Amino acid sequence: MKKGYLLALLIALVFCGIASAQSSDQNPRAREAYLAYEKQVDSLHAASMGATIDKTYEAYDPLLIRQQRREERREFRRQLKLERARSRRFYFGYPYDYYGYRW
Amino acid sequence: MKPFIPFLLFALFLGFACNRQVQRIETESTIDLSGRWNDTDARLTAAELVTEIMGRPWLERHVSKTGKEPVVIVGMVENKSHEHIEAEVFTKELEKAFIQSGRVRLVQGGEKREQIRRERADQQNNASQSTMKQWGLEIGADYMLQGSINSIMDAYKRKKVIYYQIDMELTNLETNEVVWIGDKKIKKFVKN
Numbered sequence: 601m602k603k604g605y606l607l608a609l610l611i612a613l614v615f616c617g618i619a620s621a622q623s624s625d626q627n628p629r630a631r632e633a634y635l636a637y638e639k640q641v642d643s644l645h646a647a648s649m650g651a652t653i654d655k656t657y658e659a660y661d662p663l664l665i666r667q668q669r670r671e672e673r674r675e676f677r678r679q680l681k682l683e684r685a686r687s688r689r690f691y692f693g694y695p696y697d698y699y700g701y702r703w
Numbered sequence: 704m705k706p707f708i709p710f711l712l713f714a715l716f717l718g719f720a721c722n723r724q725v726q727r728i729e730t731e732s733t734i735d736l737s738g739r740w741n742d743t744d745a746r747l748t749a750a751e752l753v754t755e756i757m758g759r760p761w762l763e764r765h766v767s768k769t770g771k772e773p774v775v776i777v778g779m780v781e782n783k784s785h786e787h788i789e790a791e792v793f794t795k796e797l798e799k800a801f802i803q804s805g806r807v808r809l810v811q812g813g814e815k816r817e818q819i820r821r822e823r824a825d826q827q828n829n830a831s832q833s834t835m836k837q838w839g840l841e842i843g844a845d846y847m848l849q850g851s852i853n854s855i856m857d858a859y860k861r862k863k864v865i866y867y868q869i870d871m872e873l874t875n876l877e878t879n880e881v882v883w884i885g886d887k888k889i890k891k892f893v894k895n
Binding site: 655 | 776777778779780781782783784785786787788789790791794812813814815816817854856858859860861863895
């Protein structure tokens with residue numbers, strides 16, 4: 601008898617819940633939707649709030665490209681000079697040249 | 704003494720040549736140096752967006768529907784342009800306009816909100832019971848402000864045309880309804 605009352609109460613509660621959800625036009629699966637997003641509220645979410653997220657792209661700028669190429673050439677020449685200076689030092693310290701002749 | 708005069712003059716010349724000059728100027732003044740995004744662009748954007756957001760019907764509609772001022776939280780701004788543009792420069796202006804008008808309420812978000820929560824947690828252990836702040840009493844925002852920055856650049860030889868478009872939108876957090884969209888467009892012609 602007691603079990604019957606409990607079951608009736610449970611059914612009434614469920615019915616009331618559904619009825620109230622439907623009356624407010626809320627999706628009955630709203631709880632599931634919430635649970636799916638609940639875990640995503642982490643520090644990353646907080647970090648994205650009020651922040652600027654950079655997704656910048658590189659625009660085609662002929663002047664900038666020319667300047668970059670010039671800098672690359674300068675750097676290459678500088679490296680070449682350094683390399684030459686280094687190899688000269690090596691040759692001076694060594695008694696034989698490339699072909700095996702003594703200096 | 705005479706032989707030292709040229710050296711003295713040279714030293715003076717060097718001193719003047721290396722003299723760095725710094726002067727305070729009006730923050731409202733417009734100075735364009737490189738043609739890239741600068742403070743004037745940010746200021747113009749802020750002015751336009753503030754006028755737009757405060758003068759549109761979403762505000763009255765919310766007040767007439769709920770009888771309360773809307774609560775706004777600032778979300779993220781995506782910078783999809785070709786330059787680094789810090790959106791906080793103009794989003795702060797919007798926040799300031801909300802608070803100063805007294806018609807829109809603002810809730811803290813992001814790292815600042817996290818810090819406040821950490822402080823509240825700290826109070827639970829260290830503050831007196833009468834001054835300790837409680838959990839679960841934060842105001843839930845009604846709307847989130849989000850935005851994006853886009854740019855298009857057209858360059859030929861030494862000439863450049865740069866176009867920036869800043870879009871901000873306000874979305875109802877419960878219904879996903881976009882209640883306001885504002886934008887600011889800036890076009891520049893740069894000749895090197």
